Structures are given as structure tokens and as C-alpha cells.
Amino acid sequence: MAVIEVQGLVKHYGEVEAVCGVDLSIDAGEVFALLGPNGAGKSTIVEILEGHRAKTSGSVSVLGYDPAKAGRSYRERIGIVLQETAVEEQLTVKEAIDVYGSMYPKRRKTGELIELVGLGEKTDSRIKALSGGQRRRLELALGIVGDPELVFLDEPTTGFDPSARRQAWSIVENLTSLGKTVLLTAHYMDEAQYLADRVAVIAKGQIVAEGTPDTLGGRETASTLITFQMSGHSIEGLPSNEATLSENGRVTVRSMDPTGDLHRITGWAIERGVELAGLSVTRPSLEDIYLELIGEGTDA
Amino acid sequence: MPDRPSTFFLLWSQTKYQNKIFFRNPMAAFFTLFFPLMIFVVFSLVFGNQEIGYLGVTTAQYYAPSMAVFAAVSATYTNLAVTTAYQRDRGILKRVRGTPLPPAVYLGGKIISAIMIAAMAVLIMMTIGVVFYGVQVYASTLASAAVTFIVGVASFAALGLLIAAVVSSGESATAVTNATLLPLSFFSGVFIVPSDDAPAWLDAVANFFPLKHFVEPFVAAFSPLTVGAGWDWGSLGYMVLWGVIAVVLAIRFFKWEAPVGRGGKSRRRKKDATVT
Numbered sequence: 001m002a003v004i005e006v007q008g009l010v011k012h013y014g015e016v017e018a019v020c021g022v023d024l025s026i027d028a029g030e031v032f033a034l035l036g037p038n039g040a041g042k043s044t045i046v047e048i049l050e051g052h053r054a055k056t057s058g059s060v061s062v063l064g065y066d067p068a069k070a071g072r073s074y075r076e077r078i079g080i081v082l083q084e085t086a087v088e089e090q091l092t093v094k095e096a097i098d099v100y101g102s103m104y105p106k107r108r109k110t111g112e113l114i115e116l117v118g119l120g121e122k123t124d125s126r127i128k129a130l131s132g133g134q135r136r137r138l139e140l141a142l143g144i145v146g147d148p149e150l151v152f153l154d155e156p157t158t159g160f161d162p163s164a165r166r167q168a169w170s171i172v173e174n175l176t177s178l179g180k181t182v183l184l185t186a187h188y189m190d191e192a193q194y195l196a197d198r199v200a201v202i203a204k205g206q207i208v209a210e211g212t213p214d215t216l217g218g219r220e221t222a223s224t225l226i227t228f229q230m231s232g233h234s235i236e237g238l239p240s241n242e243a244t245l246s247e248n249g250r251v252t253v254r255s256m257d258p259t260g261d262l263h264r265i266t267g268w269a270i271e272r273g274v275e276l277a278g279l280s281v282t283r284p285s286l287e288d289i290y291l292e293l294i295g296e297g298t299d300a
Numbered sequence: 301m302p303d304r305p306s307t308f309f310l311l312w313s314q315t316k317y318q319n320k321i322f323f324r325n326p327m328a329a330f331f332t333l334f335f336p337l338m339i340f341v342v343f344s345l346v347f348g349n350q351e352i353g354y355l356g357v358t359t360a361q362y363y364a365p366s367m368a369v370f371a372a373v374s375a376t377y378t379n380l381a382v383t384t385a386y387q388r389d390r391g392i393l394k395r396v397r398g399t400p401l402p403p404a405v406y407l408g409g410k411i412i413s414a415i416m417i418a419a420m421a422v423l424i425m426m427t428i429g430v431v432f433y434g435v436q437v438y439a440s441t442l443a444s445a446a447v448t449f450i451v452g453v454a455s456f457a458a459l460g461l462l463i464a465a466v467v468s469s470g471e472s473a474t475a476v477t478n479a480t481l482l483p484l485s486f487f488s489g490v491f492i493v494p495s496d497d498a499p500a501w502l503d504a505v506a507n508f509f510p511l512k513h514f515v516e517p518f519v520a521a522f523s524p525l526t527v528g529a530g531w532d533w534g535s536l537g538y539m540v541l542w543g544v545i546a547v548v549l550a551i552r553f554f555k556w557e558a559p560v561g562r563g564g565k566s567r568r569r570k571k572d573a574t575v576t
Contacts, residue, residue, distance in 0.1 A: 082395060090325055170319065
């Protein structure tokens with residue numbers, strides 16, 4: 001059964017259409033990533049699902065609740081990791097986890113949770129004295145202190161250094177191994193690729209691609225890029241209709257049949273006595289696909 | 301949910317943490333607990349602890365209860381408005397709204413904590429008055445003093461939350477509470493013993509707002525000239541009226557998130573800018 005079911009979700013802020021017709025279906029135990037640039041509408045979607053924001057139209061069901069009307073029993077089952085760390089700075093790490101944990105019927109043990117997020121040495125430090133990365137880890141702890149079935153992670157690793165990022169990732173993996181459903185938003189493809197079972201790429205309030213990280217972008221992922229440098233020659237007669245020549249003489253061939261295309265291209269070059277400088281055969285990275293999908297890619 | 305924490309437990313744990321937060325915030329603790337005490341000590345020094353002519357009480361006998369009321373109002377009205385608005389700017393109210401804690405319990409914890417701090421401020425003030433300045437406390441009027449205190453701080457706590465509900469940021473909460481409490485304290489007999497020379501319009505202003513209706517009966521409860529138990533039902537009823545209106549409006553206008561473009565949101569933009 002789907003834990004999150006969204007159909008035709010629309011959100012207007014005055015004249016601005018932040019979300020225009022989004023459908024989502026996320027199953028129990030799945031890690032689902034909403035990926036997109038700032039202002040794409042992903043935080044708005046998450047905030048509607050969390051119950052922080054009212055939708056303009058569409059239907060939304062999370063754990064069987066309408067988040068806009070859901071109260072205490074809904075919030076006992078979800079955990080929210082906000083984009084910004086917002087905790088009373090005068091409290092210590094332990095106190096904050098205790099007081100927020102006390103609100104839930106089920107709860108994780110404070111000591112274990114502090115260890116899990118790697119704040120063991122900071123247990124009795126005031127939150128005021130924590131670094132940015134340590135605050136984010138506390139935020140993560142507060143999001144899961146009630147042992148939720150569904151966790152919303154809004155840009156969980158923004159501002160993390162690489163090692164803290166790995167640590168946060170392992171916490172998310174730990175959640176999924178316990179069968180929790182996770183909906184996360186991310187700026188970075190690698191994060192979504194590493195953590196998510198499925199990814200939806202959002203641009204200008206719409207889903208432009210959806211799938212597992214491996215199949216995302218469909219045809220683009222399947223295609224291989226053959227590139228080489230040409231100087232003083234035209235690409236006239238190159239046996240590929242998918243070739244482009246950039247101003248600096250770089251030729252890019254987008255190929256669905258790399259073995260055959262490479263054979264034909266090298267044959268063409270040997271026939272003419274042309275050297276294919278810097279010949280390379282690559283698959284586009286997910287980052288390339290992502291940038292292309294959100295319309296910020298350069299024509300490869 | 302069988303293991304759901306009880307409302308009483310939640311209310312108590314919120315109250316405890318709000319108290320902790322208050323006492324770890326030196327500025328708030330200073331302005332609420334020590335500032336009124338300082339004014340009291342300075343007034344007693346400047347005016348000398350003699351009898352104020354027509355009132356028939358000493359300077360300390362007047363200013364100890366009047367500054368106690370000032371401290372109590374600072375602890376409830378000013379502190380609740382300012383801390384709640386700042387917590388909203390910082391996104392703390394939004395976080396709380398995303399937890400199972402019932403909103404009424406969260407705000408209830410804040411109110412109880414503010415009232416406890418107010419009670420502490422009043423006790424400190426009166427104790428110092430009694431011990432060092434010979435202030436008299438009368439058993440016959442203690443009950444009316446206590447009830448006046450409770451009704452007063454409850455009303456001013458409601459007013460504090462109303463201010464928090466209608467302002468857009470912590471800065472404006474500070475501005476609004478200071479701009480209202482300080483002038484009203486002058487008109488309402490907190491800082492200046494009321495005299496007959498005051499213009500009529502000033503009296504009308506003071507009578508309209510609730511501060512005078514808190515100070516007057518509370519000071520009267522410590523005056524040897526007060527006859528009987530010192531009940532002032534008119535003032536109590538008037539404070540209740542203000543309190544009820546404040547609660548209704550506060551519920552109507554309360555926001556759990558800072559308006560877009562202010563407070564937390566503007567910080568978020570800055571943060572995003574550095575990330576991209």
C-alpha cells in the first residue's frame with residue numbers, strides 16, 4: 001500500500017505557481033528523493049505533506065491522513081527534519097532530545113540516538129555552541145526521536161562536510177533497514193543516487209523525470225557519448241547523424257549503438273588518414289542528465 | 301495510543317524547559333528580575349523612605365508592590381511576546397507544530413512558566429522590601445493580593461501572546477511591548493505616585509488600559525489605610541475582560557511560521573545563496 005499518494009497537487013502563492021500538477025506514489029519502506037534546484041517547488045511539496053502548508057488543489061493522502069487536517073495521531077507517526085535547524089539554543093543536546101522525545105508515545109533512547117548521530121561528545125553542550133554540521137545532526141536526531149514510520153528529510157546534508165555527509169547517509173540507510181519510509185529532498189544528484197530507491201526530478205513545479213537512479217532520464221541514460229578532437233577537417237561524411245561539432249573542434253556523437261558507431265567512426269577516420277585526438281567513450285553521468293533535465297545543461 | 305504521554309506530564313515538562321530557557325537567557329532574566337528591583341532601590345534612595353504625604357504610606361510601602369507589578373508584567377506580557385516572536389523567527393514554533401505536542405499544551409507551558417517567573421519576581425521584590433525597607437504585609441489583604449496577582453498575570457500573559465500573534469518579528473515584538481508598557485507605567489501609577497494634578501485625559505487613558513487596574517488594587521493590598529479584605533471586583537473584572545478578548549484575538553491571529561521574507565525565511569535565502 002502506498003504510504004504517500006498525491007494526485008494533481010497544485011500550490012499557488014498569490015500569482016506564483018509553486019507546484020503545478022504533481023503526482024506521486026510512494027510505497028512503505030521506500031526511499032524517495034525529490035531532486036531539483038532551489039525554487040523548483042520541492043520544499044513546498046514536502047511542507048504540504050508534513051501539514052505545514054495548505055494545498056491549493058489536488059488530493060493528498062499520507063498514511064491515510066489528509067495532512068492539512070491531521071492532528072496529533074498523524075504527527076506521532078511522522079518525523080520531520082527541517083531545512084533549517086530550529087531548536088532552543090539555551091538547551092543542551094541531551095535536553096533538546098529529551099524534551100522533544102517526551103512528546104511521542106514511542107521514542108528512541110536519548111543516549112543511543114546521540115551516539116547514532118555522532119554527537120556523543122556534545123551530549124551536555126549547549127546547542128548555541130554547536131557547529132553548523134553538528135546542528136544538522138541534532139536536527140536529524142530530533143526528526144527521528146519519535147521512532148517514526150515516515151521521515152521527511154528536507155535537504156538533510158546541506159552544509160555538511162564530506163565525512164558528516166557520509167555519516168548522515170549511513171543514518172538514512174539505518175532508517176531504511178528498519179523498514180521506514182523516507183521522503184527526502186536534495187540538491188545533489190549523488191545524494192539521491194546513493195540513498196534513494198526512486199527519484200523524481202522537479203523543475204518549475206513539475207516532475208520532469210521519475211524513476212530509479214539507473215533508469216532516470218530514459219534514453220539519455222542509455223546513450224553513450226563518443227567524443228574526439230578534430231582540427232582542420234570537416235565532419236562531412238561522418239557516418240553518424242547524431243554528431244555535433246563545437247567551436248573548438250570537439251566532436252560529440254550521441255550513440256545508442258556504441259560498438260557499431262565506434263567501428264564506423266574509426267573506419268571513417270582511418271580511410272581519410274585523420275587522427276581522432278582525445279577519443280573517449282563515456283556514458284553521461286547522472287549529474288549531466290540531471291542538469292539537462294532541469295534545463296541547465298549545456299548541449300553535450 | 302496506550303503509551304501516549306499524559307497532558308499533565310507534557311504540560312509540566314514544557315513548563316520546566318521554558319523555565320530553563322528563561323534562566324539561561326541572561327538579558328531576559330536581568331530585565332525581568334533585577335531591573336525592577338534596581339528601580340525600587342533607586343527610588344527609595346532618591347525619595348528617601350519617608351511617608352508620601354496624602355497616601356499615608358512610606359515610599360517603599362508604595363514602590364515595593366508597584367514595582368512588583370511591573371516585574372510581573374515584564375515576566376508575562378513583555379517576555380512572552382518577545383520570546384514567542386523570536387522563536388517563531390527562528391523556526392522553533394514551526395518545529396513544535398510538526399510534533400504531536402498539542403499546540404495548547406505548548407502555549408500553556410509558556411504561560412505557566414511566565415506566571416511562575418512573575419511570582420518569583422514578586423516574592424523577591426516583596427521580601428527585599430520587608431527585610432530591608434520595613435514594608436508591612438497585612439494578613440487581612442493577602443488573599444486579595446494573591447488573586448489580583450493571578451488575574452493580572454493571566455491577563456497580561458494573554459496580551460503578550462496577542463502581541464506575539466500580530467507582530468511580524470521578534471524585533472517588532474520588543475518595540476511594541478516597550479512602547480506600550482513604559483508609557484503606561486508612567487500613567488498608571490507604577491513609576492509615579494498618582495496625583496490629583498494629572499489632566500483628565502491622562503486619567504482616561506490610564507483607566508482604559510488594564511495596567512492601572514492591576515497596580516492600584518495590588519498596591520492597595522499593602523496599604524494600612526485599606527479597609528476590609530481589599531477586594532476590588534471592578535478592577536478584577538476589567539482585567540478578566542481584557543484577558544478574554546486577548547485570548548480570542550490571539551487564537552484568531554496566531555501564526556506558527558514567520559511571514560515569508562521575514563525572520564527565518566530571509567535567513568534561509570541567504571543560506572541558499574551560499575550553497576548554490
